[in-house]
Amino acid sequence: MGYEFKQGVREAVGLLIGLIGPSGSGKTYSAMRIAAGIVGEGNRFAVIDTESRRALHYAGMFPFDHCELSAPFRPTSYAEAIKTADAAGYKAIVVDSVSHEWAGEGGILDWQEEELNRMAGNDYQKRDACKMAAWIKPKMSHKQMIQRLLQSKAHLILCFRAEEKIKMAKDATGKMQIIPQGWQPVCSKEMPYELTVSFLLHSDKPGIGQPIKLQEQHKAIFPTGKLLDEVSGKAVAEWAKGGVKITESSFISPPEPGEKKLKKKHDKGMAVLCPDIDGLRPKTDCEECNMLAECAAYE
DSSP: OOOOOOOOOOOSOOOEEEEEEOTTSOHHHHHHHHHHHHHOTTOOEEEEEOSTTGGGGGBTTBOEEEEEOOSSOOHHHHHHHHHHHHHTTOSEEEEEOTHHHHHSTTSHHHHHHHHHHHHHTTOHHHHHHHTTGGGHHHHHHHHHHHHHHHHOSSEEEEEEEEEEEEEEEEOTTSOEEEEEEEEEESSOTTHHHHOSEEEEEETTEEEEEEEEEOOGGGTTTSOTTSBOSHHHHHHHHHHHHOSOOOOTTTSOOOOOTTOOOOOSOBTTBOEEEEOOSSSOEEEESOTTSOTTSOOTTOO
């Protein structure tokens, strides 16, 4: 069997973009803004909705075609819906939310329990022996869905619910304390590794993504501290075409309400203010200055 090697050229490269966050963090709205930027003015993107038709709240604000996904939330349902949207030629597909595939009604966790009941019923000794075997069908179906995601030609913007993880530990006095462990996406532990880029969104700063996975070649597309919006989507589309070097200055978001202009230069590099509630969130190249704290170099 012969093999042929060709020069590597970036063309028609689809991204898997993960937006992770609790309720009110702006996942759906940000996903639609990115998708609208990807497809461009006058074009439509696809939305696969598992959230009881909540995506339709944004009808009229964005140009999209809607598909409702109902329980049971099997991986095959997601795979078929994505395959159908991809075959229809949509350049961007929003899935809100992928978390139901794992923890929703009829999702992976429920399916494993169904398999365990089928194999062992109420025989708890047998249930313990069959616990691992009960994962075989659900996990296999999940892997097939992942392959469908990776084969998509469209850009996929996947929304994930997030839960705050905690652990109990004793302090110096021996008292039990609650230790926050940060926010974790509601999905299989393998899913985050398949994403091209991923962001954690917080309800106190909706729409501003904290990078979880952001490789060097994508940093100019998603400047840290900036809103995930149509400008981000346009940058994604341009980068995916290939042949164009994207820099942070290639795409400039319009000023947000309350945004203030830069008054001075930081002595270790130029900084710009990122939009925020108070308009005083600096983004700077200075390693000694936290990007999320006010910098004394500004008036």
